[in-house]
Amino acid sequence: MPIIVSLDERSYPIYISPQSLHRTGELLIDIGGKGKVLIVSNPVIFRHYGEIVFTALITLGFEVQTCILPAGERYKNLKTIERIYQHCAQYRLERRSTIIALGGGVIGDMAGFAAATWLRGINFVQIPTTLLAMVDAAIGGKTGVNHAQGKNLIGAFYQPKAVVIDPNVLQTLPVREYRSGMAEVIKYGVIWEPELFNLLESQPQLSQYRYLATQDLEKILYFSCQTKATIVSQDEREGGIRALLNYGHTIGHAIETVTQYRYYTHGEAVALGMIAAGDIAVQLGWWSKDEQSRQKQLIANVKLPIQLKPDIDLEAIKLALNWDKKVVQGAVRFILPKKIGQAAMTDQVPPDVIHQALICLIAQ
Numbered sequence: 001m002p003i004i005v006s007l008d009e010r011s012y013p014i015y016i017s018p019q020s021l022h023r024t025g026e027l028l029i030d031i032g033g034k035g036k037v038l039i040v041s042n043p044v045i046f047r048h049y050g051e052i053v054f055t056a057l058i059t060l061g062f063e064v065q066t067c068i069l070p071a072g073e074r075y076k077n078l079k080t081i082e083r084i085y086q087h088c089a090q091y092r093l094e095r096r097s098t099i100i101a102l103g104g105g106v107i108g109d110m111a112g113f114a115a116a117t118w119l120r121g122i123n124f125v126q127i128p129t130t131l132l133a134m135v136d137a138a139i140g141g142k143t144g145v146n147h148a149q150g151k152n153l154i155g156a157f158y159q160p161k162a163v164v165i166d167p168n169v170l171q172t173l174p175v176r177e178y179r180s181g182m183a184e185v186i187k188y189g190v191i192w193e194p195e196l197f198n199l200l201e202s203q204p205q206l207s208q209y210r211y212l213a214t215q216d217l218e219k220i221l222y223f224s225c226q227t228k229a230t231i232v233s234q235d236e237r238e239g240g241i242r243a244l245l246n247y248g249h250t251i252g253h254a255i256e257t258v259t260q261y262r263y264y265t266h267g268e269a270v271a272l273g274m275i276a277a278g279d280i281a282v283q284l285g286w287w288s289k290d291e292q293s294r295q296k297q298l299i300a301n302v303k304l305p306i307q308l309k310p311d312i313d314l315e316a317i318k319l320a321l322n323w324d325k326k327v328v329q330g331a332v333r334f335i336l337p338k339k340i341g342q343a344a345m346t347d348q349v350p351p352d353v354i355h356q357a358l359i360c361l362i363a364q
């Protein structure tokens, strides 16, 4: 049974099943897809999985074209979106046509934004190929690109018609990207799901995909996708509870922007952001030193970074915080943990507390 993101007429299924890539055609028919399909991907991912998806669609009568974009966060911008539009125009995509994102969060965010805006919205399906995109980016309808001033500043809420997760594709995922996805999994454990946190803590080896037993990976995928689906179903446009999903992102996004996406993957920056947010929470008396060390230990067990490179300009990070989308009337708002499985938002964090958390992040 798929997990459902429940949003009235915009509700959609998340299928998690090995070999589901081979069933892309049937799944697309199930959700009413017909006619033209544009697969948006990058060269590495398309080399691994493009043909499977292409064939699955062609054999069921779809008219399939491809749009292969350069890989990397630094291409997540409006210039690349224009390339997708060129393909949409060249292949005359119509309102009933479908864009399929075959890739990680970068491809998903961009393909989704193009789908949201081409002809003011055409069908969109997510086939995430990174752990991070499976558990987070492909679900919930946040689409968009970066701007020179900051991360994801341009975008739209636009839900996919389905999310198709084939865990087998993780076999080719580079280990650094697997770890990056684990950061968002840890996030769910801290903000929402203590059982997931305990499951992660109980793993003897978390740092590589191949060390995880199949049933544990399945549980991790289900817990994570279910958590995201539950939160998004309650608050599609981040008017309230959805902001919890931004745990670790306030400082994480600032780190990514200031370092121009060169040093850290998104998940690595979020891991650092969670440690800093946890430290702020300790300073404010929101959560215990003991829970902060459990969080830090888990992050370290995954072999995600727990320290910021010393040459990074802390003042620049503090300035970049002002571009966070949660800012209200100039006040930066943080998601802070209260206990494992519970977090809340506050705009009452004194500047010296933020400064101290950043200093701690460097000097450990």
Ligand SMILES: NC(=O)c1ccc[n+]([C@@H]2O[C@H](COP(=O)([O-])OP(=O)(O)OC[C@H]3O[C@@H](n4cnc5c(N)ncnc54)[C@H](O)[C@@H]3O)[C@@H](O)[C@H]2O)c1
Binding pocket: 042, 044, 045, 048, 071, 072, 073, 076, 103, 104, 105, 106, 107, 109, 129, 130, 131, 132, 133, 136, 137, 138, 139, 140, 141, 142, 143, 152, 169, 170, 172, 173, 174, 177, 180, 181, 265, 266, 267
């Ligand atoms: N929309 C959302 O809700 C949301 C949530 C979280 C993150 N994001 C965004 O997602 C992006 C990060 O996504 P990501 O971590 O998936 O990184 P990514 O999309 O950059 O992919 C990472 C790398 O893995 C490679 N790759 C992907 N799948 C592969 C596979 N199966 N085998 C081999 N190589 C593979 C890609 O070519 C790429 O080089 C960021 O831009 C972030 O802002 C969005």
Ligand SMILES: O=C(O)C(=O)C[C@@H](O)[C@H](O)[C@H](O)COP(=O)(O)O
Binding pocket: 136, 140, 142, 151, 152, 184, 238, 242, 243, 245, 246, 249, 325
């Ligand atoms: O889905 C959400 O809501 C999230 O915040 C998930 C985050 O992991 C993700 O990185 C998201 O893109 C960040 O959103 P933003 O609004 O801060 O750009």
Ligand SMILES: [Zn+2]
Binding pocket: 136, 184, 249, 266, 270
């Ligand atoms: Zn994220």
